[in-house]
Amino acid sequence: MKILVIGSTGRTGKHVLAQAIKRGHEITAFARRPELLTERTGLAGVHQGDAHDLETVCKAVHGQDAVIAAVGGSRIASNLIAAMRETGVRRVVMTSSRSVPATRPRIAVTLAWLFFREAYVDLARAEGMLQVSGLDWSIARATMLNDKQPAGRVHIDFEANATGGAMQLSRADYAMALLDTVEDPTLIGKALGISGPT
Numbered sequence: 001m002k003i004l005v006i007g008s009t010g011r012t013g014k015h016v017l018a019q020a021i022k023r024g025h026e027i028t029a030f031a032r033r034p035e036l037l038t039e040r041t042g043l044a045g046v047h048q049g050d051a052h053d054l055e056t057v058c059k060a061v062h063g064q065d066a067v068i069a070a071v072g073g074s075r076i077a078s079n080l081i082a083a084m085r086e087t088g089v090r091r092v093v094m095t096s097s098r099s100v101p102a103t104r105p106r107i108a109v110t111l112a113w114l115f116f117r118e119a120y121v122d123l124a125r126a127e128g129m130l131q132v133s134g135l136d137w138s139i140a141r142a143t144m145l146n147d148k149q150p151a152g153r154v155h156i157d158f159e160a161n162a163t164g165g166a167m168q169l170s171r172a173d174y175a176m177a178l179l180d181t182v183e184d185p186t187l188i189g190k191a192l193g194i195s196g197p198t
């Protein structure tokens with residue numbers, strides 16, 4: 001697939017690029033700081049720009065089969081939706097957080113919301129926009145991310161509260177899940193909760 005990756009220079013995004021190239025996808029990276037990608041071989045292209053700028057996003061989305069947003073947010077979602085409608089690209093997988101809909105474990109969720117309320121409210125807004133966009137969306141709600149070695153497995157469910165798995169998830173495993181999701185048409189219109197493997 002021809003895939004545009006937003007957030008490509010991030011700690012998750014760099015794994016998405018590497019794994020996607022390995023899987024044989026044609027990857028274009030979207031980056032505010034493309035100079036961070038000079039050592040990344042195998043890319044089909046790089047678009048320099050801010051995802052808050054609609055015109056740049058439109059240019060980057062044009063001609064792609066799918067978009068993976070390895071960074072979430074309502075301004076990014078809003079521009080992506082507009083750009084995808086404009087260019088006729090339909091498939092999008094967007095990062096969110098398990099904390100957005102979660103009510104359990106109660107203390108952990110309460111504390112997380114205390115510290116990251118603004119980010120979660122914005123992600124909730126982004127999720128809502130995507131869900132009514134008419135696009136072929138999937139939302140990937142990650143649990144707490146770390147940079148540990150990948151396990152090659154994740155726990156996935158479709159519930160507000162995790163039905164299993166670990167509270168910590170390596171960014172490499174999360175990248176794997178993002179790619180598995182974009183490749184799987186049965187996950188269109190679904191919000192996945194992604195936790196670490198048990």
Ligand SMILES: NC(=O)c1ccc[n+]([C@@H]2O[C@H](COP(=O)([O-])OP(=O)(O)OC[C@H]3O[C@@H](n4cnc5c(N)ncnc54)[C@H](OP(=O)(O)O)[C@@H]3O)[C@@H](O)[C@H]2O)c1
Nearest residue numbers: 007009010011012032050051052071072097142143144145
């Ligand atoms: N940390 C957690 O435990 C956790 C849990 C659940 C979900 N998440 C979400 O998972 C996502 C990925 O996390 P991460 O730790 O991999 O993030 P990260 O390392 O901070 O990377 C974020 C990436 O997004 C890019 N970016 C941000 N705003 C942008 C914009 N307006 N236009 C273009 N690029 C932009 C950044 O570019 P620059 O290098 O230019 O800044 C960077 O490449 C985040 O959205 C986070 O909210 C995190």
